[in-house]
Amino acid sequence: MNNIKLLLSSILLFSFCIAQAQEIEAPKFGKGILNIKGKDSTWSMNVSARMQFLGISQWESEDGNLINPEANFLIRRARLKLKGFAFSPKLQYKVELGLSNRDIGGASQFTNNAPRYILDAVLKWNFHKNFTLWLGQTKLPGNRERVISSGDLSLVDRSLVNSRFNIDRDMGIQLRHHFKLSKNFIVREMLSISQGEGRNVTTGNLGGHQYTGRIEMLPFGNFQGKGDYVGSDLKREEDFKAAIGVTYDFNNNAVKNRSNLGSYMETDIGFYETNINTFFVDAMIKYKGFSFMGEYADRDAKDPIAKNSDGTETGDVVQIGSGFNLQAGYLFKNNYEVTGRYTHIDLDKNITGKGLEQQYTLGVSKFIVGHKLKIQTDVSYLSKESSNNQLMYRLQFDIHF
Numbered sequence: 001m002n003n004i005k006l007l008l009s010s011i012l013l014f015s016f017c018i019a020q021a022q023e024i025e026a027p028k029f030g031k032g033i034l035n036i037k038g039k040d041s042t043w044s045m046n047v048s049a050r051m052q053f054l055g056i057s058q059w060e061s062e063d064g065n066l067i068n069p070e071a072n073f074l075i076r077r078a079r080l081k082l083k084g085f086a087f088s089p090k091l092q093y094k095v096e097l098g099l100s101n102r103d104i105g106g107a108s109q110f111t112n113n114a115p116r117y118i119l120d121a122v123l124k125w126n127f128h129k130n131f132t133l134w135l136g137q138t139k140l141p142g143n144r145e146r147v148i149s150s151g152d153l154s155l156v157d158r159s160l161v162n163s164r165f166n167i168d169r170d171m172g173i174q175l176r177h178h179f180k181l182s183k184n185f186i187v188r189e190m191l192s193i194s195q196g197e198g199r200n201v202t203t204g205n206l207g208g209h210q211y212t213g214r215i216e217m218l219p220f221g222n223f224q225g226k227g228d229y230v231g232s233d234l235k236r237e238e239d240f241k242a243a244i245g246v247t248y249d250f251n252n253n254a255v256k257n258r259s260n261l262g263s264y265m266e267t268d269i270g271f272y273e274t275n276i277n278t279f280f281v282d283a284m285i286k287y288k289g290f291s292f293m294g295e296y297a298d299r300d301a302k303d304p305i306a307k308n309s310d311g312t313e314t315g316d317v318v319q320i321g322s323g324f325n326l327q328a329g330y331l332f333k334n335n336y337e338v339t340g341r342y343t344h345i346d347l348d349k350n351i352t353g354k355g356l357e358q359q360y361t362l363g364v365s366k367f368i369v370g371h372k373l374k375i376q377t378d379v380s381y382l383s384k385e386s387s388n389n390q391l392m393y394r395l396q397f398d399i400h401f
Helices: 002-017 160-165 224-229
Strands: 022-025 034-038 044-062 065-086 088-098 118-128 131-139 169-180 186-194 210-218 241-254 256-258 261-264 274-287 290-301 305-307 313-317 321-331 336-347 356-369 373-384 389-400
Touching (some): 160 290, 160 321, 160 336, 224 241, 224 274
Antiparallel strands (some): 034 044, 186 210, 210 241, 241 274, 305 313, 321 336, 356 373, 373 389
16 A cells, blocks of 8 residues: 555656646546647557446346345446557557555565566557557457447456456467558558567466457447447538457467466466467447447367376366357446346366356446446346356446546
8 A cells, every 4th residue: 555655646746847838728528637748749648547346236036036135335446547659659658556455465585575566567569550569568450349438338347258268368479450442442551579478477488379360340430439449429420430359369278277367277287378368359330329349259178187297187277268248238328328238158177177157237238427437237137057156236437537
């Protein structure tokens, strides 16, 4: 906690000290806390913050009865973000820090036993025409639902497909490019080489490296306000818009049971290594308040069962299997939205010991100032083959300065 206070105090002191030498603007609500721009226009910084307050109630279902009630209240997310450009608008940067316990948890010997404050720390260099090089720690070009900010979701949180299969953040480099096939048809290409063990790791590369490629097609042109990566059709697209994405991720000699996420697979002589492949297909459609998002994910591994040097199994296994997610919503003119989602998870039961899971979610959102100030609630029913079914109710308040 003292580290967080020191960090916030340092940022405020820095902003105050440069106030006399720079042009400073207070943006309107939702556009950041502070805009700073050098008088010679050689750099800029936008400071913003957001918080999510979440309440959860859940029950297990047994023989038609609800049992084992649980309730929890959380500061689900608390984030501080700095972004802008340095020297030239072609060289942009972004730093995003997590301050809630859910954001910074996971300290271990692999993170130097330190909280994982840093979510993003990345430079983006537009070095030639439509080519941009990213360097640092940020989200890999994986499934669409993961890349969408947690503050821009149509429902309270992401689906089980994301939690089981996403490839999240990592340290590395990314090359991005886009071009037009025709007047409106846009194609984006993304390539990434990363360390392969997730964010904030300080112990170096224990296995191989992670290689990610993604291609996106927007046959009807760009969405308003980058809406292909924003939940809900808040812009009420007048023309039909669609985006289709395909990602292939190869983690060479991965040492974690969910590619660059999950638990390390340790043996009697070190870490168990195996090649893990993850494949995604996703789509986003928007038209006059209607939005649809679908995703399919599949993961396999060369040898998913971790073994010791003598061939005995350690108990660690790669979480292989597949899943898909279908979500649709309609935004009414009073800025209430009703959203439904169906999620299907099918992990390999022979390997993981986990059976089929199906979740049905119905949510209602009230957008007061778009995604910057909103209230969301949803109810989910989870059907599980290997254990009791579950019923969950959530209520979340989201504010973004």
